[in-house]
Amino acid sequence: MVDWKWPEHRLPGYIKSHIHTDGIESEKGEFPLVPTFRLPTLIHSRSGNAKWLAEISNRNPLWMHTSDADRLGFKNDDLLRVNTEIGYFIVKVWVTESMRPGVVACSHHIGRWRRPQDPVANRWATNSVEILEIESGKWKMNVLDGIQATEGEDSDLSRIFWRDGGVHQNITHAVHPDPISGMHCWHQKVRLEKAHPGDRHGDLFVDTEQSFQVYKDWLANSRPAPGPDGLRRPLWFKRPLKPVMEKFYLK
Amino acid sequence: MSLKPKLGLIEKFAEGIGLIPKLNFEDGKIEPMNDPGDLSNYPPPEKWDDWVEYEPTKWSRKIKRHYTIVPTSCFNCESGCGLLSYVDKETGEVRKFEGNPYHPASRGRICAKGPATINQIKDPDRILHPMRRVGKRGAGKWERVSWDVVLDEIAAKIRKAIKEERNNEITYHVGRPGHEGFMDRVLQAWGVDGHNSHTNVCSAGARTGFALWDGFDRKMPDFANAEFILMISAHLESGHYFNPHAQRIIESKNSGTKIAVMDIRLSNTASRADHWMATYPGTEAAVLLAMAKIILDEGLYNEAYLRNWINWAAWLEADHPKTEISFENFILKLKEEYAEYTPEFAEQESGVTTQAVVDVARQIGRAGSRFSSINWRSASSGNLGGWQIARCLQFLNVLTGSLGTKGGSLPSSWNKYSPKMPNPPPPQKYWNELHFPKEYPLAHFEMSFLLPHFLKEGRGKIDVYFTRVFNPVWTFPDGFSWIEALRDTEKIGLHAALTPTWNETAYFADYVLPMGHASERHDIISYETHAGKWIAFRQPVLREVARRNGKAVKYTYETNPGEVWEEDEFWIELSWRIDPDGSLGIRDYFISPYRPGEKMTVDEYYQYIFERVPGLPEAAEKEGLTPLDYMRRFGAFEMEKEVLELHNKVLTEQQLYESLS
Ligand code: SF4
Numbered sequence: 039m040v041d042w043k044w045p046e047h048r049l050p051g052y053i054k055s056h057i058h059t060d061g062i063e064s065e066k067g068e069f070p071l072v073p074t075f076r077l078p079t080l081i082h083s084r085s086g087n088a089k090w091l092a093e094i095s096n097r098n099p100l101w102m103h104t105s106d107a108d109r110l111g112f113k114n115d116d117l118l119r120v121n122t123e124i125g126y127f128i129v130k131v132w133v134t135e136s137m138r139p140g141v142v143a144c145s146h147h148i149g150r151w152r153r154p155q156d157p158v159a160n161r162w163a164t165n166s167v168e169i170l171e172i173e174s175g176k177w178k179m180n181v182l183d184g185i186q187a188t189e190g191e192d193s194d195l196s197r198i199f200w201r202d203g204g205v206h207q208n209i210t211h212a213v214h215p216d217p218i219s220g221m222h223c224w225h226q227k228v229r230l231e232k233a234h235p236g237d238r239h240g241d242l243f244v245d246t247e248q249s250f251q252v253y254k255d256w257l258a259n260s261r262p263a264p265g266p267d268g269l270r271r272p273l274w275f276k277r278p279l280k281p282v283m284e285k286f287y288l289k
Numbered sequence: 290m291s292l293k294p295k296l297g298l299i300e301k302f303a304e305g306i307g308l309i310p311k312l313n314f315e316d317g318k319i320e321p322m323n324d325p326g327d328l329s330n331y332p333p334p335e336k337w338d339d340w341v342e343y344e345p346t347k348w349s350r351k352i353k354r355h356y357t358i359v360p361t362s363c364f365n366c367e368s369g370c371g372l373l374s375y376v377d378k379e380t381g382e383v384r385k386f387e388g389n390p391y392h393p394a395s396r397g398r399i400c401a402k403g404p405a406t407i408n409q410i411k412d413p414d415r416i417l418h419p420m421r422r423v424g425k426r427g428a429g430k431w432e433r434v435s436w437d438v439v440l441d442e443i444a445a446k447i448r449k450a451i452k453e454e455r456n457n458e459i460t461y462h463v464g465r466p467g468h469e470g471f472m473d474r475v476l477q478a479w480g481v482d483g484h485n486s487h488t489n490v491c492s493a494g495a496r497t498g499f500a501l502w503d504g505f506d507r508k509m510p511d512f513a514n515a516e517f518i519l520m521i522s523a524h525l526e527s528g529h530y531f532n533p534h535a536q537r538i539i540e541s542k543n544s545g546t547k548i549a550v551m552d553i554r555l556s557n558t559a560s561r562a563d564h565w566m567a568t569y570p571g572t573e574a575a576v577l578l579a580m581a582k583i584i585l586d587e588g589l590y591n592e593a594y595l596r597n598w599i600n601w602a603a604w605l606e607a608d609h610p611k612t613e614i615s616f617e618n619f620i621l622k623l624k625e626e627y628a629e630y631t632p633e634f635a636e637q638e639s640g641v642t643t644q645a646v647v648d649v650a651r652q653i654g655r656a657g658s659r660f661s662s663i664n665w666r667s668a669s670s671g672n673l674g675g676w677q678i679a680r681c682l683q684f685l686n687v688l689t690g691s692l693g694t695k696g697g698s699l700p701s702s703w704n705k706y707s708p709k710m711p712n713p714p715p716p717q718k719y720w721n722e723l724h725f726p727k728e729y730p731l732a733h734f735e736m737s738f739l740l741p742h743f744l745k746e747g748r749g750k751i752d753v754y755f756t757r758v759f760n761p762v763w764t765f766p767d768g769f770s771w772i773e774a775l776r777d778t779e780k781i782g783l784h785a786a787l788t789p790t791w792n793e794t795a796y797f798a799d800y801v802l803p804m805g806h807a808s809e810r811h812d813i814i815s816y817e818t819h820a821g822k823w824i825a826f827r828q829p830v831l832r833e834v835a836r837r838n839g840k841a842v843k844y845t846y847e848t849n850p851g852e853v854w855e856e857d858e859f860w861i862e863l864s865w866r867i868d869p870d871g872s873l874g875i876r877d878y879f880i881s882p883y884r885p886g887e888k889m890t891v892d893e894y895y896q897y898i899f900e901r902v903p904g905l906p907e908a909a910e911k912e913g914l915t916p917l918d919y920m921r922r923f924g925a926f927e928m929e930k931e932v933l934e935l936h937n938k939v940l941t942e943q944q945l946y947e948s949l950s
Contacts, residue, residue, distance in 0.1 A: 053672075055570065078526040090401070213742065220733065221490075221733075225672060279476060288727070
């Protein structure tokens with residue numbers, strides 16, 4: 039780490055996260071959002087074609103501890119607007135004791151979509167949505183319809199009883215490249231408020247100019263190669279598809 | 290246990306008035322089919338060629354169905370559990386998937402997503418033919434196109450790029466990886482640095498933290514033999530390799546192993562733990578360092594291990610040049626270094642009580658070399674500096690001397706087999722800065738999720754972009770930036786989506802190419818799921834059935850639905866067409882190892898690999914089978930039961946030389 043310009047991290051240590059409490063104003067409705075938890079019954083984005091799995095898991099509400107809900111005056115199934123750095127999404131809240139106070143969480147997998155012009159697919163799990171580019175870089179997604187029972191060659195299509203379809207939260211996240219590992223740091227600082235009039239469950243908005251700015255901000259924290267001897271990368275680190283040795287050196 | 294279920298009132302009534310056929314339970318006339326007596330969960334392999342069960346949708350009519358059972362591997366998460374496919378002998382239809390008891394990692398037990406493979410292959414909306422975009426990209430208009438046209442058009446574009454030395458404009462971007470090493474082979478045969486992945490939205494944090502210790506970017510906890518287990522995540526229900534791991538963790542727990550879990554939710558995992566620590570996200574390292582401090586202060590560390598395996602003298606020399614170099618001084622200075630990480634500080638940061646921190650730390654210290662830990666995605670992938678969480682976690686393994694030991698955590702490559710492939714191509718002469726930019730020299734690995742921003746900044750362009758089982762518009766952060774990049778044909782010249790089913794990224798492709806599901810293609814799998822070492826086969830089930838029936842099948846698509854191909858054959862065929870006259874030297878790597886000058890078949894490729902798996906030829910011979918036929922029949926092979934303590938093995942001169950070169 040010293041060789042690569044990070045002497046302060048030469049030993050195992052503690053780095054305060056970008057969502058550390060120091061930067062969270064909870065009285066303003068700010069929370070860290072943990073958007074990463076997986077459900078054991080779904081595949082990342084590949085279970086929309088698996089009817090048994092969609093039948094088991096088909097909602098991704100926002101988990102919130104009872105004490106936080108009481109403090110903010112939210113009830114189960116209230117519609118919330120979750121504001122991220124680059125936009126917002128509309129989701130139902132699930133008030134529960136099974137959650138750490140001061141933190142909210144939302145599972146991924148759910149919130150799959152198709153537009154009216156797209157081929158009909160994944161009917162067990164997709165919302166119908168419209169996507170509008172209001173002006174350059176300002177994107178709005180509106181849910182037109184949730185999941186519907188329908189006719190088809192599989193008679194189980196007519197037995198679909200779930201309607202929710204969930205919300206596509208990842209699309210409202212800015213990129214957060216860790217300057218060392220290169221990991222996308224998934225957690226988001228969000229501000230919660232009651233949904234606005236006209237907001238529908240699953241609707242969302244994103245400004246990609248803003249997301250480009252967040253990218254630039256995080257990029258500025260990197261400490262680029264070369265390392266010792268003009269290296270692009272430590273030779274002893276793994277790298278998929280290792281090129282010839284001379285390519286490891288910057289000329 | 291009685292084998293005669295009693296009839297309910299309604300059934301009796303229905304039977305009485307002739308609504309349903311006579312059920313005959315009461316007088317025992319329903320014919321027991323599969324040797325009652327000992328209850329058995331799995332059909333024994335000697336009956337796999339003709340297994341009889343009653344038709345489940347018309348069970349009361351007692352229609353017997355004859356199945357041929359073919360093993361394959363699940364593809365619905367990274368675990369690659371063994372599946373048994375039940376193929377109806379009369380109709381040739383795959384009816385269901387269950388666990389393969391001969392698979393050494395999953396041992397016949399699978400999660401809900403395994404059997405759901407049947408939904409995927411019977412999905413009424415699946416893509417059955419190659420499709421080509423009509424009109425603007427993303428406009429939603431498609432036409433059917435032949436595979437020949439697809440292969441020729443893509444091959445010509447790649448050929449042109451390679452001839453013009455635009456090798457860095459060809460990218461293969463994969464979501465769920467698979468075919469172990471096959472793709473690296475293809476890309477290196479083309480001479481392109483074209484591999485991009487999902488790693489940096491998944492495990493880059495943990496990989497970096499682990500690799501900084503010893504170069505092994507992941508660890509394989511030997512849960513089965515552990516005395517104390519610490520999991521940072523909901524590992525039992527959704528962690529990496531959760532199904533093979535969960536079986537072993539619960540077995541351990543049942544024999545007395547204690548478990549601590551850090552998770553913000555009362556997940557299924559937290560609910561099975563002895564200690565649930567709901568750390569505020571991103572403060573895990575503070576808690577782990579407080580535990581390290583307790584282990585140091587209370588002398589619970591493993592001195593012999595530290596003396597042998599830590600470069601403590603080098604550290605003293607670098608950071609404390611005035612201090613005399615001795616092990617005692619090392620411990621002293623280390624204590625000073627971590628003095629601020631008191632359990633009280635850990636509590637203030639994380640919310641976990643001081644008492645819990647102390648309690649768990651002591652149990653870890655006492656478990657010594659039998660302390661197992663895991664953090665894969667979870668906290669390491671959520672937080673700025675998350676890589677330090679994995680690094681601090683491994684610090685506890687180092688202090689307790691539980692790396693590489695029975696019941697400890699093992700370097701993953703000890704338990705993973707790397708297949709030997711025919712005629713490997715040389716490394717490529719390119720470095721692709723869209724994947725490995727200068728700003729991130731330590732990244733593990735490709736900066737995949739920044740690709741749209743790199744393109745927006747004009748760092749490069751992509752001429753041919755393959756996405757395979759990869760849906761960044763939906764799965765990655767900032768999906769609208771992906772849509773902006775994908776719809777721009779100046780930035781991405783050609784986008785081919787290889788996928789069995791439509792998805793949000795495929796909507797923005799030029800070609801959508803249907804590829805087979807788990808039971809419709811070939812692959813090999815070997816993962817670090819337990820202290821053993823194994824290899825498994827994913828095979829196209831109906832192709833194997835055809836072979837058993839004596840029908841010659843040349844290509845997997847002949848037995849797949851519609852015009853669904855498999856990747857292996859696609860890449861071989863595409864490579865062949867990129868180099869029609871052999872002048873690029875690409876064809877050389879797709880020549881059969883058994884028939885000089887001829888194009889390699891997938892059967893030959895896997896035959897070559899299986900013939901070289903240690904112990905497999907001998908095991909196959911005992912069954913009177915070739916290694917390939919052994920894998921077709923049983924689906925998996927365990928080459929070693931326990932790989933432990935390799936670090937304590939003395940190397941021969943030759944091995945030492947090889948490890949250095
Ligand atoms: S745990 Fe096993 S059965 Fe479940 S999805 Fe993963 S590979 Fe398939």
